[in-house]
Amino acid sequence: MTALGFLYPGHSAEDDYPRIEQLLGSDIRLAVIHTDIGEDAHRVDALLEMGSPERLAAGVEELRLAGAEAVVWACTSGSFVHGWEGAQEQVRSLALAAGLPASSTSFAFAHAIREVGAGRVAVAATYPDDVAALFAAFLKDAGTEVVSVRGSGIMTAAEVGTWGRDEVRELARTGDHPDAEAVLLPDTALHTAAHIRDLEQELGKPLLTANQVTVWEALRLVSRRVNAPELGALFTKEPIVQVKG
Template identity: 55%
Template structure:
């Protein structure tokens, strides 16, 4: 049994995790702890607070007591906003408290792109432009080329969590680019567990979403190896060994 733990900020699309668990079937367990969100805002100062060391340490202690095999800070913007070096420090702090391998959604995106042997991506983000640009910079630091970027300019995670699957499909398809080998859809506030194969069928290429790569990263670090159908190209490709960006 591989038991992956997730630090999830506030409440918006946390029900994606039991849906992933249902689709993954026996042999894995996903445990979610909600971390403090003092202000729900896709704004740099608020995101720095959401991903603060004190906030994550409280959640990491709770997951440690739940006996998880790995921990992922399941917040894209609350990790990449710290920059590459700061996000590594963030993950190291979680690892030290939880006593397990640790990562974050931002590093999970880079690891997933590398695992699929891709290098050029488009971004379809729910964030305002200034926040999305921070993600672009983070990906570039990880060796991923961004050929197109779209921002939906939604301020709160709560609003992102209300987006219907059909709306997400349309938004992602509209913001594909012919030079992109995959489309990245950040924001763990966005529901995606039930539409991953639909997204890829719509655009004809891999689509990586925040909750998808978070779950994949958590299971990879927990020692899971088996591929799974029904959750996009990433899960069909299985999980690599525990040697990737930001592994502890």
């Protein structure tokens, strides 16, 4: 049994994790520990506080009790908002506090982009434009070419958590770009686990979503590879067949 730990802010789309655990179909357990979200706002000052060392460290004891072998801060905006260097320091502090290999969803995206072989990406974000631009800047620091950025102006994770398949599909379709080799949906408050494979077939390219890459990153930290086609190209080497019409 491999136990993986996730520090998840508040309550929005955490039910993606048991769904992903089921789709992995192996001896992997995903332990989700909820952190205090503070003010629910896609605003820079609120996001900086959400990912503060004190808030993350508060969940460390539960991680230990869960037997986690690695931990990922399951929040994209609460990591990239610190910038490349600041996000690295955030992960170092978390690893030290937990005594475990650690990462965050922002770095998960950077690593997953390389895994699927995408040099150019499109960002389709739920965030306001200024926050979406910070994510694009983070990716550029990781060496990725961002060919387009689409923000949706949603100010709270609570609202994002109410979106269903139709909204996710529209976000992915309108956020795509003909030059992009992958489409990124960077919000762990967004329910995507049930839709990845169908949307990839529709887009004809890899779709990387926040909770999906977060789980993949935790597996990477413990050197586990799992073939799970329902979770998209990131979890399989099978080619994507585009659905026409």
